[in-house]
Amino acid sequence: MSMRPLLLTGGLVLVENDSFARVSILVRDGVIAALLANGEGPTDAQQIDVADRLIIPGLVNGHTHSHGALGRGGVGGDLTLETFLSGCAWLNGSRRIDDLRLAAELSAAELIRKGCTACFDLFIELPGPSVAGIHTVASAYHDAGLRAVVAPMIADQTIYQALPGLLDHFEPPLRDAVAALTMPQWQHIMATCAEAFGTWPVPMDRVRPGIGPTIPLHCSDAFLQFCAALSNRDGIPLQTHLAETRMQQVMAGRKYGTSLTAHLDSLGVLGPHFSGAHGVWLSQPEADMLGSHQACISHNPLSNLRLGSGSAPVRMLLNSGVTMGVGTDASNTCDGQNMFEAMRLAATLSRAQAADCAGWVTTREAFAMATTGSARIMGLKNVGMIAEGWAADMVFLDANYCHYTPLRNPLDQIVFSESGGALREVMIAGDYVFANDRVLTLDEATLAIRAHDAAERLDTANADTRLMNEAASVVVKSFCGAICAAPSHN
Ligand SMILES: [Zn+2]
Structure with a gap:
């Protein structure tokens, strides 16, 4: 958690999951401390220009x-x-x-x-x-x-x-x-x-x-x-x-x-x-x-x-x-x-x-x-919205990506078309965890090697179980098929 506050300026922000506005987001101690008019904000904050981003909660x-x-x-x-x-x-x-x-x-x-x-x-x-x-x-x-x-x-x-x-x-x-x-x-x-x-x-x-x-x-x-x-x-x-x-x-x-x-x-x-x-x-x-x-x-x-x-x-x-x-x-x-x-x-x-x-x-x-x-x-309070006092969990989308050009209704365009292709940065509790096409908290290249190795080892170790499971699933299939052919309770 950074001690110095962050000021994200110039982005098009989904405010309170309601409507988009060009506001600055002040982040302090992992929380959205304030939504401010562009140009406002404490002078000691670290400023980041996000003018080419659509910003939504994570x-x-x-x-x-x-x-x-x-x-x-x-x-x-x-x-x-x-x-x-x-x-x-x-x-x-x-x-x-x-x-x-x-x-x-x-x-x-x-x-x-x-x-x-x-x-x-x-x-x-x-x-x-x-x-x-x-x-x-x-x-x-x-x-x-x-x-x-x-x-x-x-x-x-x-x-x-x-x-x-x-x-x-x-x-x-x-x-x-x-x-x-x-x-x-x-x-x-x-x-x-x-x-x-x-x-x-x-x-x-x-x-x-x-x-x-x-x-x-x-x-x-x-x-x-x-x-x-x-x-x-x-x-x-x-x-x-x-x-x-x-x-x-x-x-x-x-x-x-x-x-x-x-x-x-x-x-x-x-x-x-x-x-x-x-x-x-x-x-x-x-x-x-x-x-x-x-x-x-x-x-x-x-x-x-x-x-x-x-x-x-x-x-x-x-x-x-x-x-x-x-x-x-x-x-x-x-x-x-x-x-x-x-x-x-x-x-x-x-x-x-x-x-x-x-x-x-x-x-x-x-x-x-x-x-x-x-x-x-999940039992989380103040998570899932960009608003004062809520967690600084945010996703930054490239406003120039094909999904958003032209831009008429950002929320419709995000829900109906976004695949992750326009995603550029992710922040959790005020810390960037994804930027420049890299997850910053994990070594993805090493993860891939470990995943291939583990799958090979596990598939070998589980080969006999697999045969037994697959034979059993044939019986389960016929059993469940018969169950569902019968009239249901409700
Ligand atoms: Zn499940």
């Missing part, structure tokens, strides 16, 4: 998985979520602590490069989280300068235990192999998380703990209740994959006799610290339930399309008072960490869902979701 990723950065290219084009979970589990196997760090660094580098300044990371460590693993991922984000919620993604049941009837679909010997898979006991998982959170290795202002029970169906009720109690006691954000696929919702009817959200509500899991990822198959009563609990949903449109999960009812959720964020999901299921793409899809996909434009997500709404909405999911 985008906030409401849902990602850093482990996916090392899983790129490992997810076939014909996989659904369930066949991915069963068929690609090997991608996360045999990883050492330094692999967890590498994945977080790769993810952070792309996030920064594409204009994201904060993310909610549900990362996985197998067979279960360790204090060293959680701390390593937190340290990686801290060193990269990115804001993050680091949430171990946890479950006490495998997919074979989680879905009633699935095991019966298997023939031996594969049946014995998948039946032998287990997750750690939830009491052990929670003790590890509590210890990791209680001995947090980095300052909490930038990187904080979260808790990520992966999918409600994969977690016992007592486990979910314990996660919620920890979340509520310490104000820790809790995120789970909620109604991501139709199969999950149908299976909830079988397993709980009710919808996923109603089940979570009965366990006391819903509340202002709660967010669901995806929410594709939520019903109107569930949306109302989430809204009345001040809960949030992270909309991850690209991942939903990639895995054929569907498209989330964003207008219905917004109308029910649910705070909406936007996320990318992992780099193996969404194939990147580009929040501009996710934001654009949040706006454009809605146009395929409703004939009446009243149902469409406006560019202003999409931008709010990808900034203040996701920040709310």
Whole structure:
């Protein structure tokens, strides 16, 4: 954090996520101290001329998985979520602590490069989280300068235990192999998380703990209740994959006799610290339930399309008072960490869902979701807007780039056309983390070498697991296909 204040002069600034104005931004101690008329400002400030920039707040990723950065290219084009979970589990196997760090660094580098300044990371460590693993991922984000919620993604049941009837679909010997898979006991998982959170290795202002029970169906009720109690006691954000696929919702009817959200509500899991990822198959009563609990949903449109999960009812959720964020999901299921793409899809996909434009997500709404909405999911205050007293997290776009020439409606042009191609600088808490086409906090060339080496080592180590996973996913595919052919609960 620089002691001397910064004065960014002459740029076209998105003020309070509302309208663009040519103002100077005074940054002091990592915070936007004031928005001033050009020519004003303290004389001791370091002045930077940003006259050829469009300046927007940093985008906030409401849902990602850093482990996916090392899983790129490992997810076939014909996989659904369930066949991915069963068929690609090997991608996360045999990883050492330094692999967890590498994945977080790769993810952070792309996030920064594409204009994201904060993310909610549900990362996985197998067979279960360790204090060293959680701390390593937190340290990686801290060193990269990115804001993050680091949430171990946890479950006490495998997919074979989680879905009633699935095991019966298997023939031996594969049946014995998948039946032998287990997750750690939830009491052990929670003790590890509590210890990791209680001995947090980095300052909490930038990187904080979260808790990520992966999918409600994969977690016992007592486990979910314990996660919620920890979340509520310490104000820790809790995120789970909620109604991501139709199969999950149908299976909830079988397993709980009710919808996923109603089940979570009965366990006391819903509340202002709660967010669901995806929410594709939520019903109107569930949306109302989430809204009345001040809960949030992270909309991850690209991942939903990639895995054929569907498209989330964003207008219905917004109308029910649910705070909406936007996320990318992992780099193996969404194939990147580009929040501009996710934001654009949040706006454009809605146009395929409703004939009446009243149902469409406006560019202003999409931008709010990808900034203040996701920040709310992360439990961050004063992040996601350029305004006095807010975090100095900003993205600087080249105003002369093709997307902006001519310039008539900067917000529409950014949401509908920006890909990251015009991105020139990124600032987090008053520090530049990207400039001159380089991430300043990470050595990207070395990261690439480490990623190639790690992938080769891991693919060799996981070769046998891969064969078993792929055979199992064929059975999971036929099981889930039959489930979804049956009438759904709601
Ligand atoms: Zn996810």
